[in-house]
Amino acid sequence: MDVVTGHDPRRFAERVRGFLAERPARHSVILTRLARALAGERAEPPQSELWWWVEQPDGEVVGALMQTPPHGAYLTADDDAVVRALARAAWVARPDLRSVGGPDPSGQVFADEWVRRGGPSAEVVMRQRLLQVDELVEPPAPPGRHRLAGPADVPLLRGWGEAFTDEATPGGARIDHVTARVAAGLLHVWEVDGRPVSMAAVTLPEAGVARVQLVYTPPQERGRGYAAACVAAVTREQLAEPGRTCMLYTDAANPTSNAVYERLGYRVIGTATDLAFAATIDA
Structure with missing residues (x-):
């Protein structure tokens, strides 16, 4: 070879x-x-x-x-x-x-x-863990609504992106995960009374698969179902497209996030x- x-x-x-x-x-x-x-x-x-x-x-x-x-x-x-x-x-x-x-x-x-x-x-x-979903299981609806992130959200969400990196890979290089995704219409937020409380991004689909990523909720907003609602909204939009499926990566050592995704219908397809x-x- x-x-x-x-x-x-x-x-x-x-x-x-x-x-x-x-x-x-x-x-x-x-x-x-x-x-x-x-x-x-x-x-x-x-x-x-x-x-x-x-x-x-x-x-x-x-x-x-x-x-x-x-x-x-x-x-x-x-x-x-x-x-x-x-x-x-x-x-x-x-x-x-x-x-x-x-x-x-x-x-x-x-x-x-x-x-x-x-x-x-x-x-x-x-x-x-690599998880994939073909049929969404709708979560209980928390207060608020889903929307695309806009330019006015960038300063707040950029800080969230840095916090995401610090939690996921302590000491890792801080990369701006937010600005380009907002410009491309790939970053979503869940907001309550006009205030973002959670975010989730998605990649453009490749070979029929879109990847959910950059899921983050500030510590003071956790435990209220906001991340599940935001990921569900992103997933729902993707699955509405013919021939489309969604996948994501999770930290195998984080039982909370794994449980959230599994309740939404994501299933394990591999490990990395x-x-x-x-x-x-x-x-």
Whole structure:
């Protein structure tokens, strides 16, 4: 098998999109990041992005890996030998890699190969569950209503986005998750008496799958059903489109959020793990 590496997402898409679209929920992270890159949302400089894939002698694609700064690497492959081949290629091209993630067990297999080649040890940052819904179970309706977030909401929601990052990955890089999503009409809020109390974002659909993300309720507003109502509203809109389904990632160690999503009809379809390499965990 051959590992192909490049900086051009268009070439990656030509060769790999079909492979990713075979299981679009499992591959949602790569598909949505690829779509943004193709739309012009590139790292700076664009040459800092790397896109890898693995081909069998007959041309069949059997694995893929991307690394788009400031994010870590993300990969998918079913065969451990393919994962190790991707790790070896990444070791040559990006020896300062900070982190890796992917559907289980690919992230851990990659990290083990990284360490075997002389890299720093890896620490699990988060174990995740992949959940998908095909039919929404309506939650009890709390006070308030759902609406799209607008420009006037950005200062408040940007702070929420930073709080989301601090809770999900303490010490992680703070990235503006909000501004572009508001501009694209992808960030939703639940409001009570004109005051936002919860938010949830959604990706543009790829291969029929939209991913709910950036679900956050300030601590003082929790336990009132606002997040469930907001996620339900976003999910309802997506499922109303023919051939559309929704998925999301949850922290496997957070029973509260997992229970909320399962009550809405989301079901577990897989697991994933994010790992950071020891030399960069505290960076």
